[in-house]
Amino acid sequence: MDEAVGVESNQIHELGKRVMGNARLAEAYRSSTLRLYDHRRQAIAEVPGFEALRERARALKREVITHLDYYLEQFAASVERRGGKVHWAVDAREACALVIALARECGAKEVVKAKSMVSEEIELNHALETAGIRPVESDLGEYILQLANERPAHIVAPAIHKTRGDVADLFERHVDPHRAEEPEELTAVARQALRTVFAEAGMGVSGANFAVAETGTIVTVENEGNIRFSTTAPRVHVALVGIEKLIPRFQDLAVFLRLLGRSGTGQKLTSYTSILTGPRRLGEDGPDEMHVILIDNGRTRALADEKMREALYCIRCGACLNACPVYRKIGGHAYGWVYSGPIGALITPELAGLKQARELPFASSLCGACREVCPVKINIPDLLLHLRAQAQETAAATKPPGSPVREHTAMRLWAWLMTSSRRYAWSARWARIGQHLVARSGWIRSSRFFPLSAWTRDRDLPALAPRSFRQRWKDLESEEKDT
Amino acid sequence: MRVALFVTCLADQFYPGVSEATVKVLRRLGVEVSFDPAQTCCGQPAFNTGYREEARLVAARNLDLFANADADYIVSPSGSCTSMMRVFYRELFEHDPLRSAQAQAMAGRVFEFSEFVVKVLKVDDVGARFAHRVAYHDSCHLLRELGVAEEPRRLLRAVRDAELVELDDNRLCCGFGGTFAVKFPEVSAAMGADKIKAAAAIGAEYLVAGDSGCLMHLAGLIHRQGAKIKTIHLAEVLASH
Structure with a gap:
């Protein structure tokens, strides 16, 4: 199977520690995720029947994903009927090649980009640069990241980890030597730099929050107005659409738009919702050409797995990231690719290959906070468990440092001990004898051997009780008889 | 029965x-x-x-x-x-x-x-006495897989002389997570430290939970830190006189 390049997901341990060891970064993640989490909570409290809305959205997504072939054909026909052109891309390479070919066709030397996770996934900017075409990110967060040469750290708020000072530094170095400090000034600097690009770029590239099969409509939501600008000002608009983005009918937007803003940022609606159906018609504004590139890039592989296909219901609101206590600690870049947090731990293995991301499903305490906030009710912990089982089958765990045996061997031994009460009691007896060597006044404080070594890194382990419950049960039984 | x-x-x-x-x-x-x-x-x-x-x-x-x-x-x-x-x-x-x-x-x-x-059993008051300020920690499986949040609190409210206080963000995981605790020990410990801080902030003497896994993790952190707060299982509170 094709594997995506530049996937560093198996380094999540090291990458995560970098964030935890950096007080400024750690605080940026903590405060931003808590703020978004809280905004969501307040926003959904105002909606009666929010739970029913989630159920409805889930049912709609299930319908689309289980009959994706049908809806894709319907969508493609609808786009063409409205004068748009549909292209199909099997993988990232094909998708990038299509964008480059379209840019060359219309003679665009510069491409203005709206925020799009799928464009990050296919590494479009890199491909465009290699082809001699300059991509300019127009979303403020993405613009900041383009200057910093970084991947998004969050699905919705890509520069969530950047402080005002970081942005001031970047702008001073790359955009305007006159240093700005205040958010308003910084925004003005970006706006100034981007205005000329909007006016001159020959082509605009966007993603899509939703693609309506019935009408061939691309729907985008945003707060800055840059997506509307990027999709309407240039002569050519190219929309990159992951094939899971479809929804059946136009009226279904009423369900999804009520969920998306509230779940993502706590907004009733984002400042801009663009509903784009075909290129401009006579006497109206808009691009002369509208192209839609439908991208697979591993999605049909996920679709083939009846259990895992549920991850394709995701509408990329980012709520699970904000709710996740692990994401809050290790940040988005630790996940080693473009998608982070609980949903990233599901779709990165699906899209980039499980071998390259086998550590991700383990980066969860399985607390279920993600499932609680998911607007389409994806059973994330259950899918993580499923992926863990797949990971052990397809990419066996390496020996943890300090472990005398491989993990699977240890688990086999454990199962052998646990399938006989005699062996269980016997091993407990030996552990009681053995712990005299390491326990001091009832606690084990350090060890060279895994998993004790990992446990005692930051915490102590209580020693086994002098007598187990089963040893004390006889006394309890006689107590019962005496009374 | x-x-x-x-x-x-x-x-x-x-x-x-x-x-x-x-x-x-x-x-x-x-x-x-x-x-x-x-x-x-x-x-x-x-x-x-x-x-x-x-x-x-x-x-x-x-x-x-x-x-x-x-x-x-x-x-x-x-x-x-x-x-x-x-x-x-x-x-x-x-x-x-x-x-x-x-x-x-x-x-x-x-x-x-x-x-x-x-x-x-349809019992809230089991006749226990526990003269302490206690914070109940919702263990994740109990809270989200079994949907049990109110029952332990009802039992604790009925305990004589016990004062039940609520943790800030009481639905937040303590970081135990089974083998997660040793696969991501730094993250696990950092999450636990937050929980202990939250309990200390409201002046709880005891962190009460219904899962020995969470309690072992939290107790281990508390012991290492030399913190004052103690851990106890709900059953032990209810068995106290």
Whole structure:
């Protein structure tokens, strides 16, 4: 199977520690995720029947994903009927090649980009640069990241980890030597730099929050107005659409738009919702050409797995990231690719290959906070468990440092001990004898051997009780008889 | 009413006092409690780490063991082990009709301790006394797999002289997470430290929970830090006079 390049997901341990060891970064993640989490909570409290809305959205997504072939054909026909052109891309390479070919066709030397996770996934900017075409990110967060040469750290708020000072530094170095400090000034600097690009770029590239099969409509939501600008000002608009983005009918937007803003940022609606159906018609504004590139890039592989296909219901609101206590600690870049947090731990293995991301499903305490906030009710912990089982089958765990045996061997031994009460009691007896060597006044404080070594890194382990419950049960039984 | 106890391997080996307290409270409420020493672990360590074959071996043994138990209910002082037996056994054996039926039957009989006392025995006040300021920590499986949040609080509110206080963001995980605790030890410990800080911030003397896993993790952090707050299992609070 094709594997995506530049996937560093198996380094999540090291990458995560970098964030935890950096007080400024750690605080940026903590405060931003808590703020978004809280905004969501307040926003959904105002909606009666929010739970029913989630159920409805889930049912709609299930319908689309289980009959994706049908809806894709319907969508493609609808786009063409409205004068748009549909292209199909099997993988990232094909998708990038299509964008480059379209840019060359219309003679665009510069491409203005709206925020799009799928464009990050296919590494479009890199491909465009290699082809001699300059991509300019127009979303403020993405613009900041383009200057910093970084991947998004969050699905919705890509520069969530950047402080005002970081942005001031970047702008001073790359955009305007006159240093700005205040958010308003910084925004003005970006706006100034981007205005000329909007006016001159020959082509605009966007993603899509939703693609309506019935009408061939691309729907985008945003707060800055840059997506509307990027999709309407240039002569050519190219929309990159992951094939899971479809929804059946136009009226279904009423369900999804009520969920998306509230779940993502706590907004009733984002400042801009663009509903784009075909290129401009006579006497109206808009691009002369509208192209839609439908991208697979591993999605049909996920679709083939009846259990895992549920991850394709995701509408990329980012709520699970904000709710996740692990994401809050290790940040988005630790996940080693473009998608982070609980949903990233599901779709990165699906899209980039499980071998390259086998550590991700383990980066969860399985607390279920993600499932609680998911607007389409994806059973994330259950899918993580499923992926863990797949990971052990397809990419066996390496020996943890300090472990005398491989993990699977240890688990086999454990199962052998646990399938006989005699062996269980016997091993407990030996552990009681053995712990005299390491326990001091009832606690084990350090060890060279895994998993004790990992446990005692930051915490102590209580020693086994002098007598187990089963040893004390006889006394309890006689107590019962005496009374 | 007869109850077969599933004490859990953690409580059996590390915290036998938790199991004893469970027995004591149930007996006080007129329940006949049995314990089959053939039991070992629920199988969760293997299941949560992705070793389903190994988990099935252990789970199948429990299914047989408790299918034959002469009891109306199975009760366990752990939200996590109860979730394993009620929710995840069915998933483990979804392709095995015989085991699947057994798992289905078990799912209807197995209860976590606090939910059993409140929902089945319909008792809030077990006659306990515990003169301390306590914060209840919702363990994740108990809260989200079993949907038990109100029952432990009702029991704690009825305890004489105890003052129940709520943690800020009380639905937040403590970071134990089974093998997660040793696979991501730094993250796990950092999450636990937040929980301890939250408990200290509201002046709680005790962190109370219904899962020995969370408590072992939190107690280990507290001991390492030399912090003042103590941990205790809900059953032990309810067994106090």
